[in-house]
Amino acid sequence: MKRLLSALLAAGVLFAPAYATAQSAEPSAVEGTAQEAAPAASGETTATDEHAAEAHTPHYPLEKPEMLSWSFAGPFGKWDIGQLQRGLKVYREVCASCHAMDLVAFRNLEALGYSDAQVRAIAAEYTITDGPDSSGDMFERPGIPTDRFPSPYPNDQAAAASNGGAVPPDFSLIAKARAVERGFPNFVFDIFTQYAASGPDYIHGLLTGYGREVPEHIEIQPGTHYNPFFIAGPALAMAQPISEGQVTYDDGAPETVEQYSRDISAFLMWAAEPHLVKRKATGFVVMIFLVLFAGLMYAVKRRVWASTPH
Ligand code: HEC
Numbered sequence: 001m002k003r004l005l006s007a008l009l010a011a012g013v014l015f016a017p018a019y020a021t022a023q024s025a026e027p028s029a030v031e032g033t034a035q036e037a038a039p040a041a042s043g044e045t046t047a048t049d050e051h052a053a054e055a056h057t058p059h060y061p062l063e064k065p066e067m068l069s070w071s072f073a074g075p076f077g078k079w080d081i082g083q084l085q086r087g088l089k090v091y092r093e094v095c096a097s098c099h100a101m102d103l104v105a106f107r108n109l110e111a112l113g114y115s116d117a118q119v120r121a122i123a124a125e126y127t128i129t130d131g132p133d134s135s136g137d138m139f140e141r142p143g144i145p146t147d148r149f150p151s152p153y154p155n156d157q158a159a160a161a162s163n164g165g166a167v168p169p170d171f172s173l174i175a176k177a178r179a180v181e182r183g184f185p186n187f188v189f190d191i192f193t194q195y196a197a198s199g200p201d202y203i204h205g206l207l208t209g210y211g212r213e214v215p216e217h218i219e220i221q222p223g224t225h226y227n228p229f230f231i232a233g234p235a236l237a238m239a240q241p242i243s244e245g246q247v248t249y250d251d252g253a254p255e256t257v258e259q260y261s262r263d264i265s266a267f268l269m270w271a272a273e274p275h276l277v278k279r280k281a282t283g284f285v286v287m288i289f290l291v292l293f294a295g296l297m298y299a300v301k302r303r304v305w306a307s308t309p310h
Pocket residue numbers: 090091094095096097098099163166167168169174178203206207230231232235236237238239241242264
């Protein structure tokens with residue numbers, strides 16, 4: 001009896017708030033005066049209104065990014081060094097004027113096939129604020145290989161002031177920091193297909209997602225730019241950063257927004273996880289070892305228990 005009572009009490013506690021919200025929502029849904037209307041009719045109105053409200057409740061991003069095939073995807077993934085070099089070029093010539101890469105040092109670029117002299121030349125293009133010197137003042141000097149890709153702004157406030165109130169995020173980990181919700185059943189399949197390129201797919205989608213017509217029911221705040229691939233709203237403070245032919249490629253790759261977006265996305269994946277290829281190679285060897293070791297253990301077990309009757 002006691003149990004039944006407490007179960008009833010729990011049910012009451014659980015459902016009372018839901019009932020109260022439904023009650024309070026009803027008057028607005030049926031416009032107050034129509035409260036005495038037939039219950040069936042009022043129920044119908046509420047249902048359609050709820051449906052309409054659901055249709056207008058936006059779920060971001062408005063469009064899911066396309067799944068591209070990346071050279072580094074899958075258990076045998078490898079970097080496409082040419083692509084990474086092109087991505088670096090896009091970053092240096094376009095994105096670096098707003099986005100820093102505070103965890104990537106110039107000397108890390110040796111992994112992309114640049115010689116020490118080339119790395120020094122790239123580093124020297126940047127001005128680094130260093131100090132304080134012996135008189136306590138900060139001073140500026142050209143970059144050296146151990147410096148990191150600096151922010152073009154002295155601080156976040158300055159960055160926000162020049163970008164309509166939004167700070168351009170640091171690029172060091174951006175490819176790992178953004179991932180679009182995959183939804184059921186995709187996230188189950190992802191476990192088996194080892195899909196881990198959500199970040200680069202997102203960045204590619206974002207960069208190629210500008211210039212579309214704004215749907216009627218969507219309101220764009222002044223100073224922001226519509227992009228259905230943006231993860232946090234219908235529009236973002238960054239205008240389309242790159243256009244056709246803006247960066248010259250010297251390896252014959254097409255100079256299109258599509259290609260630029262792929263290259264910068266791959267480059268940002270490398271920046272976020274430079275040891276990705278090595279990690280996968282090590283993982284593969286470990287799996288082979290574990291299989292052999294399991295076989296060995298089984299053989300040992302058979303030998304150890306061979307003379308024990310059972
Ligand atoms: C004129 C400055 C400027 C340039 C140049 C620029 N960006 Fe941005 N970027 C911004 C700002 C500002 C934001 C923050 C937008 C926001 O949160 O509304 C941003 C945000 C982003 C984001 C994060 C979006 C998110 O999900 O939060 C990515 C990715 C990005 N930029 C990529 C790029 C790439 C790639 C380039 C170079 C091709 C580039 N940007 C060039 C200003 C810039």
